[in-house]
Amino acid sequence: MQFAFTDEQLMIRESARTFLDAEAALPAVRAVSATSFGYDAHLWQQMTQELGWSAIAIPEVYGGAGLGFVELAILAHEQGRRLLPSPFFATVCLAAPVIMQLGREEQKAQWLSAIAGGSLKAALALSNQAGHADIGRVASTLTRSGADWVLSGEAHFVVSAADADLLLVVARVQETGVKETAVAPSVRVVAVSPKASGVRLQMTEMLDVTRPMSSVAFDQVAVRADALLGLDVDASAGLQRALDQARVVLSAEAVGGAEYSLEAVTAYVKERVQFGRAIGSFQAIKHRLADSMVLVEAAKSMAWYAACAADESTDQDLAMAASQAKSCCADAFNAVAANAIQLHGGIGFTWDHHAHLYFKRARASSMLLGSPAWHRERVACGLGLGSISSALQF
């Protein structure tokens, strides 16, 4: 047990921060958010090919650096500080773990190597129209067609899908002639090219402009048997672990946003004078910032622990840690970013100020892969409080 970063981890953080401080200043972030795919392809190339960020957690055998989720979380945290729009989360933190968990050896060799090398961008199509993160509620179905499959349905809130090279689609198997039963249907993940016939993809404009999303419709898309990740068995457990790993990384990213948000408003209240004093000298301001800091530090403890769990723990322990972290870090980021607007006063409410970008990202991240309330309910189940037929949906 060693609950502090190693020297190597500190170095990774340091170099990431230096890079992003230089390359991802706020005006740049605004500018790339307005481009067609919502990120800076040149920067992405640097991240993947010069800095090796996409390779960091991929096993050496597939051309990666063989490190783990702590290192991924560190990079996500730093990008979170800058709200950097990039395919990093979708490709490296969401799709790669899914491939890692479910892929056959040759799939891993092909796709993970490409991700590590920066030549493949992938996205995971999971959520239904309401944005549910439940595997059991996916709105895509697979039906058999001889030895192959046909994919139909839709997915929404698909992160960084617009120019992805590969879509990983979560779908229910619908056996022909068999009625849906109370038993949870079997789930598969299939790899589909966004350019395949029957795939229609539409970018959706979000309140949070820094994380582009799309809706994807699948109309009788032909899927070959070998496009199934893994074998023809239920993918739920592996998928769940990968989702929990992604949730952990997302939590660390939220902590980064919260941390930066707090730093910026702290600097502001030291400068802003009202009533003849820096407003940071008023106890009301000081205490609100102290409360924000309590939240940030708590979220850090939770996120780093969960990052360790993503590498080390059983599925069940990871599920608990991931849900605790997702809820805790999302709540913290929401509260800290809201407080930052408040303490900036009127200026913090304007479009040109950064505060609202953090505020909107905080909420958008909360809603991604399960809301805080949804995760708390999951924690409650994990604590052995029994199962309820809850109306909780998000």
Added chain:
Amino acid sequence: MQFAFTDEQLMIRESARTFLDAEAALPAVRAVSATSFGYDAHLWQQMTQELGWSAIAIPEVYGGAGLGFVELAILAHEQGRRLLPSPFFATVCLAAPVIMQLGREEQKAQWLSAIAGGSLKAALALSNQAGHADIGRVASTLTRSGADWVLSGEAHFVVSAADADLLLVVARVQETGVKETAVAPSVRVVAVSPKASGVRLQMTEMLDVTRPMSSVAFDQVAVRADALLGLDVDASAGLQRALDQARVVLSAEAVGGAEYSLEAVTAYVKERVQFGRAIGSFQAIKHRLADSMVLVEAAKSMAWYAACAADESTDQDLAMAASQAKSCCADAFNAVAANAIQLHGGIGFTWDHHAHLYFKRARASSMLLGSPAWHRERVACGLGLGSISSALQF
């Protein structure tokens, strides 16, 4: 529409405050709490016979003053300021409304006159062992015995029952030979003497020492047909109205406690010096007290509106107002009393200080006749959000 006290109402408040300031100082309250029935019988006599408090809301035809719930709420508010232990709530605010709603003419004539005159103390036996305030969950049953009835079961959290002259017992009718069905069972209220054979009453020691409670067991108690309040028809609607009226009064009482609690701690922080300043000059203290005041004023608005509704509104509107008030005022009292302990510092945590008495009363009142969460769920139903088979029980 006139949302301010009339001159007469102001006078009632003024004289009550003067009386209680003199008679119900904190040492006196502590002393009477330790007596066998937990209240000052002499003071009760003054309240009923000299001041006419028990008569105030009883119709003139039964010897009362013919005023209403606004006036009752004013008196409860003043007693709440002082945490005065007395049979006032149980007899005047809970039992009398039940009799008013359900009693036959001769019952009203007999009992309301006696309450108005101060010669009758009554208590309502409603809650089951878990303290549910649901009429549908009472733990006493009535079975027919010829033209008469037999009462069995138990009731708990019965306020001021220990030396009551009359128990009003809420019971389900259990028709012999008929299985319990999904349909809510029919409910009656019967009047029973605490001294009747088969009635066993035991005082229960509570965290809040200022409102004595008892548990009562009924073992095959013979009940004559004319001891039924009203006729042999379901009493739910009338009982519900009376309970809602009592909840309104209880809310006003809570507001009184919160108000006093805030006044006392405000006075304290003006005097207490730390770091060379009155601690009330620190913004952290000022803002916490400001927040307390917001709660107190909000609770006042809610309580006085609900008091009007107790007199003027339909059952349905009253139910909404009563549940809103009960939830709002209980939450406010809890928060304000807790804040008062905090701002008194160590001294506020001692047995000899008044702060904990208010804190404990606040929570005890919250739990009486339905918790804040229970009332909010009731409000949700009232808003038309639909009914859920909720696990909410308190």
Added chain:
Amino acid sequence: MKIGFTPAQEQFRHEVATWLTEQLAGPYADLRGVSSHTAMVERRRVWEAELGRARLSSVGWPVEWGGRGASLAEQVIFAEEYARAKAPARLNHLGVELLAPTLLTYGTEAQKQRFLEPILMGKEIWCQGYSEPNAGSDLANVATRARLESGPNGDEWVIDGQKIWTSLAAFSDWIFVLCRTEEGSRGNRGLSYLLVPMNQPGITVRPIREMTGHAEFNETFFTGARTAAANIVGAPGEGWKVAMATLAFERGVSTLAQQMDFTNEFDTLVAAAQANGQALDPVIRQRIAEASIGLAVMRYSALRMLTNAESGALSHEAYTYRLYWGVWRKKLGELAMDVLGPAGEYAHSDVPAIHDLQHMFLFSRSDTIYGGTSQIQRNQIAERALGLPKEPRGI
């Protein structure tokens, strides 16, 4: 103390409701439900005039100035029916609700004659010039200067400086401005309250885009802007007193109209929760119930406040009211987004309810900032209502 209305009052309700229904089903059907403060400005001017002709522009004003001298109960009724009829947001609410009462109290007879009728008839729209970039929470720090000069048009005030957060400035005809008229004065001394025409070369308006994506506020620049010497309310140097009086009118009957907006927002939220099934989530139900309690609290606090205001001094609940609603509405915004779930994250929803609730969520972040932050509100409650020691000013 009574909550019911008399038959005469119910008769007034009937009259108002009938008139509004007729107008908004008929000639003004296009304005029904228009809630944005910046939409359909010209049509809403016409509507203001229509209200004025019906003596419904401000029913509480004295009859001699075009009102009906309505009682508080009648004003409550009017506000309720106006909202129920989904009549459009009042274009000239700053004129009707803030400036007019200020003039009725502090204005000269000539000022009343000159300004009240155009306000009532929607002929002159007003905006408010108080805040400045360095006079936000610390309003007394106003730096905009005005000096009296003689010229071809007689004596005139000449104004230089900058105001910020001036809503409606883009289409207002006049602005009431807090200026420093005594050179070298500091704090709340030496200020004056001037009435200035907007349509002149000395005034430039620049919209501020807010986090909602809309520009509901503006910056207003004064560069040698001019107004006649007579256009001062109160004596020179008395500006602070007059400005504070204006702010106090924010706690007046205009709160009733605002509450009706809140009620509409709450109803929209409830409908959205019913539509997407969240209404059956026990946690959401608790929060919706809590929000409904807040609505009730605001309604009855406003009635207490208005009743008490008739007897003079600002009472306790009046100090707490501003803070209460700001905090309440921010929570309502968060609840709305939790109810909407991920679907609430789309920037452009076709569903009007989603769009409205989103906007409310985002806009509500300013509800604890403008017109005095929550921090300032708590100071005032602590110092003025609870009598705690004052905050020391910096040195």
Added chain:
Amino acid sequence: MKIGFTPAQEQFRHEVATWLTEQLAGPYADLRGVSSHTAMVERRRVWEAELGRARLSSVGWPVEWGGRGASLAEQVIFAEEYARAKAPARLNHLGVELLAPTLLTYGTEAQKQRFLEPILMGKEIWCQGYSEPNAGSDLANVATRARLESGPNGDEWVIDGQKIWTSLAAFSDWIFVLCRTEEGSRGNRGLSYLLVPMNQPGITVRPIREMTGHAEFNETFFTGARTAAANIVGAPGEGWKVAMATLAFERGVSTLAQQMDFTNEFDTLVAAAQANGQALDPVIRQRIAEASIGLAVMRYSALRMLTNAESGALSHEAYTYRLYWGVWRKKLGELAMDVLGPAGEYAHSDVPAIHDLQHMFLFSRSDTIYGGTSQIQRNQIAERALGLPKEPRGI
């Protein structure tokens, strides 16, 4: 960064668990589950000695002073197993966890020789004399005086004054006291840190009954109380520095033991919710989940803090930790009472869980007061960790 333990650490865990199980099933079975700090004092002295003999009184101490020089991971393991075995509350925790590390840092060799072994073996129980009626949040306002006098027993400190909130004073053998030793000094200057025997005529202890109904704290009066001149830690006038160091040890490994208590309380609450059906209430479930997150946060914050402490300066999370747990436990108390419902209102419950949760609820009200109120904690976070301007002292 890693959360797992090595095989050697797991072996240590096995050893500790086995020893504790044997003791608490055998000779000390009567002490199993004793959590009150004031119960079974004499038996718990014997238990402290047993721990001392097994070198388990403080595994982190250096081997030469009777510890095992255990690593942080091993200390974590010990705390976990101690709690899991339901071993009794440590009687001498102020001696073991606060005074001993202070002596190891600031004490003379003679003081270490004299005091450490009796602490380890439970022979001398310690209490803490910091707060006074007028030195609560403002600890530097200490008024208790000590002066050096020559007498038949050599030079002695003679102490007059009053301390308050001295827990365990009723059965302590020694007290460490912050006194004013320079006449006329003010604030945190001129203070000294003295070690004073309790069993002497100059000291009177009066229990304070708290809102829990119990007396867990005391007032301690000094009337010409005496201690040898050598019983001063640090130099005269350095008392503030030493006292602050002692407080810092509150953030040390003792937090691990406290967290285990919190975990037990949380488990009791969960069991109560399962027993009475509240565990199926979605609103309660949300709050229980939230509380579990707090437990996890505290555990990992403590580990960060302890790891970082090895490298010197107090890190950010260390500033926030005290406030976090105080607020968390108060909320846990409120949740517990909401779970219990009306049954939680009985003053004397036969159900141990109800009694324990009630007591926790009531006692937790002081968790944001003692050892520096939450307000003081927030000041410190703002000023020391965030670098915001200091609060002005009064004049």
